[in-house]
Amino acid sequence: MQLLDWIILSATLLFIVAYGALKTKGSKNVNEYILGSNETPWWTVGLSVMATQASAITFLSTPGQAYHDGMGFVQFYFGLPLAMVVICITFIPIYHKLKVYTAYEYLEQRFDVKTRTFAALIFLLQRGLGTGFTIYAPAIILSSLLGWNLNVMNVLIGLMIIIYTMSGGTKAVNITHKQQMFVIFTGMIITFFIILDYLPEELNFNNAMHIAGANEKLNILDFSIDPEKRYTIWSGIAGGFFLALAYFGTDQSQVQRYLSGKSVRESQMGLIMNGLLKVPMQFFILLIGVMVFVFFQFHAAPLHFNPNNTKLVENSQYKDTYHNLENQIKNVTEEKKEISLLYVDQLSKDYDNKELHNKMIALNSREKDLRDKAKELIHQVDEKAETNDKDYVFLYFILNFLPKGLIGLLLAVIISAAMSSSASGLNALASTTTIDIYKRHVKGEKTDKHFVDSTRLFTLIWGIIAILFACMGSLFDNLIQMVNIIGSIFYGTVLGIFLVAFYIKYIKAEAIFWSALITQCVVVVIYKIDMLSYLWLNVIGAALTIVIALLIQPFMKKETPQTEEA
Missing domain, CATH: 1.20.1730.10 (Sodium/glucose cotransporter)
Incomplete structure (x- = not known):
């Protein structure tokens, strides 16, 4: 800078x-x-x-x-x-x-x-x-x-x-x-x-x-x-x-x-x-990320975007192997640039050249394989290292390609x-x-x-x-997903409590409390066994809280009515 x-x-x-x-x-x-x-x-x-x-x-x-x-x-x-x-x-x-x-x-x-x-x-x-x-x-x-x-x-x-x-x-x-x-x-x-x-x-x-x-x-x-x-x-x-x-x-x-x-x-x-x-x-914001991808079809990108992991490998016995992968990805980048320019030239003539289209896909697939091999080397150096470098892509572009100021x-x-x-x-x-x-x-x-x-x-x-x-942040994968995962684990239960409070007057305090407690434990178990996308945890948490409360309310003794909202 x-x-x-x-x-x-x-x-x-x-x-x-x-x-x-x-x-x-x-x-x-x-x-x-x-x-x-x-x-x-x-x-x-x-x-x-x-x-x-x-x-x-x-x-x-x-x-x-x-x-x-x-x-x-x-x-x-x-x-x-x-x-x-x-x-x-x-x-x-x-x-x-x-x-x-x-x-x-x-x-x-x-x-x-x-x-x-x-x-x-x-x-x-x-x-x-x-x-x-x-x-x-x-x-x-x-x-x-x-x-x-x-x-x-x-x-x-x-x-x-x-x-x-x-x-x-x-x-x-x-x-x-x-x-x-x-x-x-x-x-x-x-x-x-x-x-x-x-x-x-x-x-x-x-x-x-x-x-x-x-x-x-x-x-x-x-x-x-x-x-x-x-x-x-x-x-x-x-x-x-x-x-x-x-x-x-x-x-x-x-x-x-x-x-x-x-x-x-x-x-x-x-x-x-x-x-x-x-x-x-x-x-x-996502479109900017896509544009960065297009940009790197014509400019060299690093083998791995996280500089901390790169330093780890540079100071290890796998240094030469890593450099070999870097040389290979440079060659792939040159080929990508050449093929992409030819593809653009064909597009300017209103012709979508399928052969060039397939070559581009193959080269990007080859690049991904090289990046995966680099991640394997990083893991061999340090098993605890987080090799997902998504959070560093935009940062690398900012620091290396944007003008002063x-x-x-x-x-x-x-x-x-x-x-x-x-x-x-x-x-x-x-x-x-x-x-x-x-x-x-x-x-x-x-x-x-x-x-x-x-x-x-x-x-x-x-x-x-x-x-x-x-x-403790370095212990986790892509940060934006991690924040949303944490929210999804807990938000559904709390939302269920509020939906019952607003719309189902039949359900009282004891039923909703125990329902929420049971639901939160169930949602944590579902997340742990990884049986479906985390976004569905919000639906499950809210629905379970409501359903369980409805089922157990008849078995609860009568409570003194709470103050209602108008």
Whole structure:
């Protein structure tokens, strides 16, 4: 990186941290600190909701996902717009009418304190893990860039996020989200056009898509009914719908974003904005990954994208074997470039040459075989090394091919995204711990200032826990999938509790509590035996919670009616 890149990166991040801390310091009561005094306009709600979900993992892992597997991952989001409509109609009016600070407060009014506590604890567990991963993703970048220890980077990034989240609470998170989303959209749009400009002159966008399509990178829709297939139109609409419904409707990191809205209507408009923009945004990010794939049909790519693994092999007895594989992949790259240019020339004459088409596929298959052999060598050097390098593909492109200044901007994009989602996570973890655990069980009268100070303290504690989880990040596969897997394991059960609370008045506290406990154990077992795609866990978790509660309710003794929502 050049001096200009460092200036842009440092200035962007320091401005966001300082602006968030100074603009919102001094919250004196719980409503101001947790809900931002309910002053957030709809467009800020919408941007904040998008920024919370669009972590660094989105911008780091998603292009690498598309580079390797194509556009099919976009199916994951197909159920999201419908989920936004359901939440706007049912969830938001009830939350606002009851004036709750967290989603789980409602569960005590509908059921009892142990159901509220159980749902809150599930949230704290999975969101604590998820927040750790959102810190880990940008730490990978700076660790690779600076050669610094990965855990040191986890600590530094975590501390930056803790500073302004502790200072201003929800208002600081919402305000900084606007700056972060501006940086994110600007950087990604510029990058897309830079990639187009870097392609050979004779290659226009349409021909680039032909090359991507020939290599099966544009297979967006998969109508397979195989339950083991991870991303299909059915798992996206059904599993994606339930995951989005649970995430946006019951996960406090999202609920807190729209609870801060000025009114029910402002919160609803913010979520509808997210529903309209989220799928196109993810499509565009995946398209950037596909364009990176096309770019590397004409430029040399490394045998393995993770520089840490490359160093391992370079310092081992397999060094010469690895260099031989590198020489082979260079030859394949030269052949790919030659064949791809011939194929483009034929396309310009409106002729799809099948022979050249098949040669391209064969060369990319040969390249994949060489990369697999490199992974085998890495495993021989270190059995514990993570050889999946999807998370490093886009990073490699940024650091090695973007012009001066833009590298700093793109790194600021990814780190800003990490800060936005991590700050939302810490804010929600602290709020839930204070309101649903500490305040609900603490003895004696306490002042508003006491609970504000407690929330700040829990922000610090959860920040430290998230940093510790981040230090475990290297134990997992592709990060964006890992975050969604963690969510899918837990979200279905919590969603089932809320669906019963909203729609099935017949079911009472004891039945829903034991049903949720049984369901969560079943879902963990199903995931462990790996019998179907993780997206279906959301459907199974919600459905099982409802069905089991219906079955056992008749056997429960009559309970004193809880306070109902109007």
